[in-house]
Amino acid sequence: MIKDKMKLSRRTFLETTSLSAAGLMLASPDRFAAGSVDGTNGRVNVGVVGAGAQGGSLIRSLATVPNAKITAMCDIFEPNLKKGATLAASDPKQLGDYRKLIESKDVDAVVIATPLHLHADVALAALAAGKHVFVEKTMAYSVNQCEQIVRAAKDRPSLVVQVGHQHRHDPVIRKVVNMCHGGALGTVTHIRCSWHRNGNWRRPVPKINFDPSPWGYPDLEHLINWRMYKRYSQGLMAELGSHMIEIVNLIYQSIPSAVAGMGGIDYWKDGRETYDNVAVVYSYPAGRKAIFTSTTTNAHDGEKIEIMGTEGTIEMGWNQALYFREKEAPELVKADGATVITATGETMKAAQQSQTQGAKVETQTRERASAIYKELESFVSCIRDGKKPDVDVHVGRNAALSILLANQAMEEGRVIRF
């Protein structure tokens, strides 16, 4: 249960998001004074805490980001540590205690991909030591912890603190958000999000003799499948819902005003403590609504966000999006980026088809388009250039707040007002 509901005014939200959208330069002259990047060539030395499934993905991409080097790595589970070090291919220092990694002079920035309940401990320690921080989403386990990170980041304005909502960096998502803000869908009043899977959401437990009890996990199963247990995890809302609700917050340019929902352990009676089936309804200012559903027993619709406006609908996954025009909408309209332009030729054809088949939202790019790569590239470049990241602590806190209060609403069976 979340008892430390924070107060966040809508004005605060708008101020913080507009700042982050602008990507303002930080004025602090000593931006590298505490963490510092390699003085000779501007390389950012990174330490990774947590080299499991998501940590492995981050390491793979980080090892391809120019001007970054993974110099240290920490995981309590040695097989993860060894695999992570292999993927880094930079001969990183391998450690079992994150505090030693943070203390290391070879580390300018700390990437955190631990189980959720540890995010705040590691992030706060890293910030206190003057290290830049990239913390995986969800930003922290509780609202109170999120607030602590926000305060610590405010106290250290020269440090970059970024939250791993990588889908904000997906080219297709960026384009769709621009289309929404540019009016391509008219007035958006309803967003439907689903993250549906058919499987028990468990990870296989290796046949290895390892006792993680000194770290608070009664056995290896609890360590590997920490997402199933409430003391470490906030379940489907934190692991899946936060990706989508962060995008909804971005499209609506607001946090929700209220949330209600129902969740349960309805199918997988296997000792798990977090829900396997959730349905959540959000209300946003001006009566706009969003729905998030996630189940583990049916994969139909998979990962999908449907953005519904008065002039059209966009149906999108992480890698592609289709634009459907409403019947009554003007026929010769095609959305391109943030603008709505009159269509001709092929474009007109696409727009005419868009009522029934949907017109593909094109995002062709010569850039490396993997969202995880792009978020890490952005993190490194913000450190080098003294810029503020797009997905900063305020964005991370707002997304965390949205899902943590949804969990509270489901647990208490009531409507929670923000």
Next chain:
Amino acid sequence: MRSTILLGITLLTAVTFVLAATPAAERPPDATRSQFVMYQEARRLMWTKFEIVAYGPGRAKLVEATNAAFEEIGRLDQQMSNYSETSELTYINRNAARAGVIVEKELFDLLEQSVAYSRKTSGAFDITVGPLMRAWGFFNGQGRVPEPRELSSVMARVGYRHLTFNDAKRTIRFDHDGVELDLGGIAKGYAVDKAAAILSESGVTSALITSGASSIRAIGAPPNQKAWRVQVSDPLDRSRSVTSIEIKDQSVSTSGCNEKTFKHAGKTYCHIMDPRTGHPIEGILSATIISPSGVEAEALSKAVMVMGVEWSKGYLRNRPDLRAILYYSDAEGGLGCTKLNL
């Protein structure tokens, strides 16, 4: 000019497997394995059907392990796809002619490994044949014979020698515009190897991973059997099996001309290219390689098709851990077969 693509019937795999064929007398006395349950799941990945059959003492653990294996194949699909705008391979193809591109560690290793097989096979296996496949119309299903001048222009962009690796920086660079990496000839073998590693790490001791008709990987043997039995089909009539092999902790890959062909002026052209000449191969109808590695099985099954029977005999003479079955049209127009190390 009228050309027609004859696509192989993918539902009838070139290599099929049966689960219970070993005589009871040969079965190891293992009472616990008789308690095993089977879990079977198929997913469409890498433009083909991947299927995992796994045995173990509990269904839930098999589901977890299988799911993790499929997730890994899905990751590889996203990374190595030529069709996705967001894949790492697409990024390399779009940019490596302009500057060295830093490549993810495992993909970098696979690319270097692929080039190593190109060297070992005198260029018969090559991951840069994409432009050739396109020129002959095999990518869009419109088979055609390219004009000599066009072929010559395409050949200037084909060949592993156009690739330069920098191990220290982990970069790849192309020395020519239009060079293109295509891992279609090796990715499925790599994927079944990786899936097998994940299943094994999870404690699965008996499983078979198949990727369409292309690659198969066996972990252990089915319960109370000594090996997985794989049937090899007739390259001229895929509904008929002509031989069978047994595999245990090994991979099998089959390449065949019956998967994709087109006819032009009375001649049938096979989709497997000889990267050295720029022309489709002739002679060998199908090649099955059994190897400890899925990547090697895939690479060699293509190389053997290109290099022919005599070269294959020489290559396998020094590799007793490899087995091969080659089918070809014999002098009388019948189906000839050479089995090596079998």
